[in-house]
Amino acid sequence: MKDSINIAVVGLGxxxxxxxxxxxxxKKEIKIKTGKNINVTAISAKNIxxxxxxxINKKIFFKNPLDIFKKKKIDILFEAVxxxxxxxxxxxxxxxxxxxxVITPNKALIAKHGDYLSKLAEKNRVNLEFEASVAGGIPILxxxxxxxxxxxxxxxxxxxxxxTNYILSEMENTNETFDKVLKKAQxxxxxxxxxxxxxxxxxxxxxxxxxxxxxxxxxxxxNHKCIMEGIENIDLKDIKIADQLNLRIKLLGITEIINGKLxxxxxxxxxxxxxxxxxVNGVMNAVITEGKPVGESILQGxxxxxxxxxxxxxxxxxxxxxxNIKYPFGIPSNKRKSVKVFNNDQYSNSLYLRxxxxxxQGVLSYITNRLTKYKISVKRIIQTPDKRNMRATIVIIxxxxxxxxxxxxxxxFKNNKNILKFPTLIRLYN
Amino acid sequence: MKDSINIAVVGLGxxxxxxxxxxxxxKKEIKIKTGKNINVTAISAKNIxxxxxxxINKKIFFKNPLDIFKKKKIDILFEAVxxxxxxxxxxxxxxxxxxxxVITPNKALIAKHGDYLSKLAEKNRVNLEFEASVAGGIPILxxxxxxxxxxxxxxxxxxxxxxTNYILSEMENTNETFDKVLKKAQxxxxxxxxxxxxxxxxxxxxxxxxxxxxxxxxxxxxNHKCIMEGIENIDLKDIKIADQLNLRIKLLGITEIINGKLxxxxxxxxxxxxxxxxxVNGVMNAVITEGKPVGESILQGxxxxxxxxxxxxxxxxxxxxxxNIKYPFGIPSNKRKSVKVFNNDQYSNSLYLRxxxxxxQGVLSYITNRLTKYKISVKRIIQTPDKRNMRATIVIIxxxxxxxxxxxxxxxFKNNKNILKFPTLIRLYN
Numbered sequence: 009m010k011d012s013i014n015i016a017v018v019g020l021g022x023x024x025x026x027x028x029x030x031x032x033x034x035k036k037e038i039k040i041k042t043g044k045n046i047n048v049t050a051i052s053a054k055n056i057x058x059x060x061x062x063x064i065n066k067k068i069f070f071k072n073p074l075d076i077f078k079k080k081k082i083d084i085l086f087e088a089v090x091x092x093x094x095x096x097x098x099x100x101x102x103x104x105x106x107x108x109x110v111i112t113p114n115k116a117l118i119a120k121h122g123d124y125l126s127k128l129a130e131k132n133r134v135n136l137e138f139e140a141s142v143a144g145g146i147p148i149l150x151x152x153x154x155x156x157x158x159x160x161x162x163x164x165x166x167x168x169x170x171x172t173n174y175i176l177s178e179m180e181n182t183n184e185t186f187d188k189v190l191k192k193a194q195x196x197x198x199x200x201x202x203x204x205x206x207x208x209x210x211x212x213x214x215x216x217x218x219x220x221x222x223x224x225x226x227x228x229x230x231n232h233k234c235i236m237e238g239i240e241n242i243d244l245k246d247i248k249i250a251d252q253l254n255l256r257i258k259l260l261g262i263t264e265i266i267n268g269k270l271x272x273x274x275x276x277x278x279x280x281x282x283x284x285x286x287x288v289n290g291v292m293n294a295v296i297t298e299g300k301p302v303g304e305s306i307l308q309g310x311x312x313x314x315x316x317x318x319x320x321x322x323x324x325x326x327x328x329x330x331x332n333i334k335y336p337f338g339i340p341s342n343k344r345k346s347v348k349v350f351n352n353d354q355y356s357n358s359l360y361l362r363x364x365x366x367x368x369q370g371v372l373s374y375i376t377n378r379l380t381k382y383k384i385s386v387k388r389i390i391q392t393p394d395k396r397n398m399r400a401t402i403v404i405i406x407x408x409x410x411x412x413x414x415x416x417x418x419x420x421f422k423n424n425k426n427i428l429k430f431p432t433l434i435r436l437y438n
Numbered sequence: 439m440k441d442s443i444n445i446a447v448v449g450l451g452x453x454x455x456x457x458x459x460x461x462x463x464x465k466k467e468i469k470i471k472t473g474k475n476i477n478v479t480a481i482s483a484k485n486i487x488x489x490x491x492x493x494i495n496k497k498i499f500f501k502n503p504l505d506i507f508k509k510k511k512i513d514i515l516f517e518a519v520x521x522x523x524x525x526x527x528x529x530x531x532x533x534x535x536x537x538x539x540v541i542t543p544n545k546a547l548i549a550k551h552g553d554y555l556s557k558l559a560e561k562n563r564v565n566l567e568f569e570a571s572v573a574g575g576i577p578i579l580x581x582x583x584x585x586x587x588x589x590x591x592x593x594x595x596x597x598x599x600x601x602t603n604y605i606l607s608e609m610e611n612t613n614e615t616f617d618k619v620l621k622k623a624q625x626x627x628x629x630x631x632x633x634x635x636x637x638x639x640x641x642x643x644x645x646x647x648x649x650x651x652x653x654x655x656x657x658x659x660x661n662h663k664c665i666m667e668g669i670e671n672i673d674l675k676d677i678k679i680a681d682q683l684n685l686r687i688k689l690l691g692i693t694e695i696i697n698g699k700l701x702x703x704x705x706x707x708x709x710x711x712x713x714x715x716x717x718v719n720g721v722m723n724a725v726i727t728e729g730k731p732v733g734e735s736i737l738q739g740x741x742x743x744x745x746x747x748x749x750x751x752x753x754x755x756x757x758x759x760x761x762n763i764k765y766p767f768g769i770p771s772n773k774r775k776s777v778k779v780f781n782n783d784q785y786s787n788s789l790y791l792r793x794x795x796x797x798x799q800g801v802l803s804y805i806t807n808r809l810t811k812y813k814i815s816v817k818r819i820i821q822t823p824d825k826r827n828m829r830a831t832i833v834i835i836x837x838x839x840x841x842x843x844x845x846x847x848x849x850x851f852k853n854n855k856n857i858l859k860f861p862t863l864i865r866l867y868n
Contacts, residue, residue: 030731034588040769041587139585145732147585154584155569155577157471158464158752284738287714294736301460301745302575306724308714308736315731322588332762339470 019088020053026314042329092116113140119215126336137324145316146309159299163264170291170311171207177289209238210274221263237275269350277437353412358436382417449518450483456744459492472759522546543570549645556766567754575746576739589729593694600721600741601637607719639668640704651693667705699780707867783842788866812847
């Protein structure tokens with residue numbers, strides 16, 4: 009690689025503009041660490057005049073990012089638009105075909121097109137780096153690819169979404185409802201003001217799970233249907249009951265090899281307050297890997313925000329500048345295995361079930377009979393009457409049971425006049 | 439780098455022999471990940487016939503490791519003898535001069551001669567890698583050098599010695615004395631059977647602190663006198679009292695920049711049971727970095743043992759095989775700053791002081807008067823009488839005070855007939 013490096017930044021939202029400022033202010037430090045002079049010679053965004061946190065050089069601005077390839081000689085391109093397809097895909101694709109190294113925090117793009125794009129990068133002998141796509145400032149991808157390179161990893165799990173973790177922590181701390189805390193999160197910039205859905209429903213965490221699986225197990229990126237649940241149905245009531253049981257609710261992303269097959273999921277979990285993961289609160293992310301021979305490794309750090317994301321983007325930049333050409337997923341594309349999928353129906357857990365019922369005789373035994381019929385054995389029952397409204401809350405903690413079993417069992421509760429809403433189900437993590 | 443790589447392993451103790459087995463069994467995987475064929479073509483140890491966990495190939499055995507350089511063409515050498523000088527230094531030095539890449543878990547060597555050896559590596563354009571020298575399987579050096587490469591780090595601290603953390607945890611859990619638990623640790627292989635001193639007195643953790651400082655702050659390795667205390671004087675009594683106060687004792691290694699100057703220390707700390715670091719128990723290590731813009735990052739994992747250490751040694755190997763030539767300390771030797779040292783006397787903390795006294799009137803006021811004289815203000819006093827023996831235990835928690843102040847203040851307690859032993863001092867971590 010030559011000594012003077014031209015850089016393009018495509019996308020100047022929260023992350024892109026912060027990155028641009030870091031690139032401009034850390035030139036000297038980067039020169040010391042890598043021997044390379046970097047110059048940002050092209051930037052692109054939808055709107056040249058939008059109000060931004062840092063000033064931009066309008067002389068190098070391109071409204072259409074694809075024009076950059078025609079008019080400039082670029083060595084490294086940052087893609088920070090963040091779409092899973094359309095212009096994000098087109099820009100990355102074109103860059104790789106033009107033998108330009110690409111660095112991106114775009115998890116949606118990598119989770120969907122990572123296999124294709126990494127092949128393209130390998131064919132053109134350039135880097136495609138995406139450390140910032142998973143867990144913000146935590147260098148988890150680098151750790152799996154390099155720090156733990158020869159370990160046999162059997163499981164990776166953790167808190168992969170800072171927005172939802174903030175909301176759950178804040179509900180517990182303030183006793184405020186989901187809606188109220190969500191608004192606070194939006195005000196603080198933790199949740200998207202327009203559409204926070206992709207954070208809340210688990211989609212964002214799931215894209216990260218898919219990327220982690222591919223790296224940890226040397227698989228192609230999976231695309232099968234999985235159990236994916238967000239936190240939209242978590243009620244303040246559940247958080248309070250969990251608290252009494254010395255438990256805490258966390259949205260976990262999990263990927264593991266069970267009997268040689270890949271199992272991936274994202275769903276809320278009840279975890280003990282005494283566990284490590286039960287104490288990762290606020291916007292923090294944490295990723296736990298179980299590998300041989302290294303044992304359990306934990307990485308924790310800020311999972312979101314432009315500062316943390318830029319830290320990872322620049323670590324990728326330094327890696328590229330040091331001339332460290334690598335396979336994007338750690339091994340050559342043609343050596344990555346196709347995915348054998350574990351049957352979701354066989355996933356098994358202890359369950360927390362919360363029933364809101366009319367306070368009438370026989371309701372509890374109706375519920376427990378139904379559970380017994382499906383061989384779901386009860387570990388604990390907590391019934392709290394609400395005399396004034398002639399209602400009661402029944403919480404049942406079960407022993408381990410499979411997904412298929414619980415689905416079949418619970419179906420009947422949809423249409424029972426004594427059961428006021430379909431029971432809330434939260435899996436216990438063990 | 440050519441496709442077929444010759445490797446030498448010098449030192450076949452616990453770590454060396456485990457590594458050798460990993461190198462032999464993971465050839466194929468390493469070929470897939472790097473494209474290189476590795477062959478161990480030379481091994482060396484004191485005794486060819488010693489009983490070892492894995493078999494060795496006696497045909498490639500050298501009694502004198504320096505003979506390897508005369509008789510074999512080696513590309514990468516592992517040094518696993520573990521001495522700070524003598525043969526360890528000689529082997530590494532000779533290898534680097536012969537343009538052989540060196541990988542070592544030897545913290546004593548790097549903490550003492552790292553500046554000289556890294557210059558030598560740079561001059562000869564080979565790698566000197568030592569990920570395994572700090573915190574076993576945790577890829578903390580790689581994370582500072584690469585994952586957090588452009589962050590401005592102001593502090594790194596943590597539990598850097600698994601042996602002492604195991605002993606402290608086990609004393610709390612079992613109520614057994616220091617000596618009893620130490621014997622258990624030696625039986626389990628956590629502490630050296632012959633001479634556990636370097637773990638217990640903080641020396642081992644301190645070598646790691648010095649390496650972390652050099653990487654985190656781009657300083658030369660410091661060699662000034664520091665506050666270094668081990669756990670030899672921690673009594674079961676202190677652990678029990680800490681427990682009542684909702685605190686836990688941890689041996690922390692700390693390096694930070696205070697007013698532009700470097701401060702390094704290793705000493706036992708009282709930490710809240712509610713903190714993250716207060717819950718890292720057993721043989722686990724944890725390292726916390728505070729950087730900008732990334733914020734606080736935590737890495738936790740197994741800090742010792744041949745499995746964890748080999749994991750780091752192999753991550754270094756893959757880095758070298760991928761042709762990733764790097765400055766051993768992240769930046770060129772001539773850019774590393776010389777150390778400006780913070781005055782240890784000005785280090786300040788709240789203190790836990792435990793006095794064992796004769797149960798006589800006036801003793802407590804004698805102690806508190808002395809503290810007042812040195813402007814050490816008391817936050818809390820807990821006096822527990824031992825009527826039968828006419829003695830009492832007085833625990834005093836103070837507000838913040840400086841080292842110089844406390845040293846001057848405490849000196850008088852050496853020669854007081856009512857004070858049965860010199861007070862135990864443990865700093866509170868805040």
